[in-house]
Amino acid sequence: MPQLLLFANRQDAGYQLAQAVLTELSTLSTAELPPPVVYALPKGGLPIAEPIAQLLNCPLDVIVAKKVTRPDNPELAVGAVTAEGFIIRSRQEYFAPWNNGSWRDALNQAQTQAKEQLAEFSAYRPQVDPQGKLALLVDDGIATGMTMAVAARALQAQKPAQIFICAPVAPKSMVKMLENWGDRVIVLATPESFLSVSRFYAEFNQVEMDEAIACLKRCNSM
Numbered sequence: 001m002p003q004l005l006l007f008a009n010r011q012d013a014g015y016q017l018a019q020a021v022l023t024e025l026s027t028l029s030t031a032e033l034p035p036p037v038v039y040a041l042p043k044g045g046l047p048i049a050e051p052i053a054q055l056l057n058c059p060l061d062v063i064v065a066k067k068v069t070r071p072d073n074p075e076l077a078v079g080a081v082t083a084e085g086f087i088i089r090s091r092q093e094y095f096a097p098w099n100n101g102s103w104r105d106a107l108n109q110a111q112t113q114a115k116e117q118l119a120e121f122s123a124y125r126p127q128v129d130p131q132g133k134l135a136l137l138v139d140d141g142i143a144t145g146m147t148m149a150v151a152a153r154a155l156q157a158q159k160p161a162q163i164f165i166c167a168p169v170a171p172k173s174m175v176k177m178l179e180n181w182g183d184r185v186i187v188l189a190t191p192e193s194f195l196s197v198s199r200f201y202a203e204f205n206q207v208e209m210d211e212a213i214a215c216l217k218r219c220n221s222m
Contacts, residue, residue: 010047059126060219080146141197142170
């Protein structure tokens with residue numbers, strides 16, 4: 001069995017992903033290349049996104065999305081919502097044996113968490129409009145794809161010229177789905193056996209808020 005790609009940490013994965021992004025952009029003509037803006041899914045996506053924004057010399061922003069989980073299983077993502085209220089819900093949950101009131105409560109709780117986190121970032125975000133830009137949407141890995149999908153939907157509403165979905169690792173079975181959410185997909189590793197994002201990192205500590213904010217500060221000259 002071939003050895004799976006393993007990242008030392010998020011910074012290592014970010015540098016590798018930045019090089020892959022640069023290679024992908026080199027295939028586009030200047031006329032096809034609008035100004036880029038990097039959007040991270042915080043907090044874990046920010047250390048991945050920072051090297052990309054630095055290499056492209058462009059702003060780094062965030063799109064905050066939170067998973068919606070079932071009351072009886074807080075580890076199971078059944079949907080996702082952004083701070084602004086964009087929602088995605090897994091198909092099977094339309095037929096799940098929990099009532100709409102419980103879904104609405106879980107959704108409201110997740111959106112409240114997203115709003116609170118976005119408020120923490122607000123002072124450090126760049127003042128940039130993605131309309132007509134190349135939006136690079138970045139996370140530290142894609143498992144269920146719920147938060148990436150709803151973040152892409154939120155970006156689409158702001159009418160960027162193109163959306164690139166970028167991550168160090170995602171399940172092989174999800175690649176086709178990712179292509180429905182963005183114009184291009186840049187993923188370094190697509191293993192068939194996945195289990196969890198953390199499996200592909202030697203070090204995968206939780207990203208604290210001060211570290212996440214520092215990424216924004218460094219990229220946006222604040």
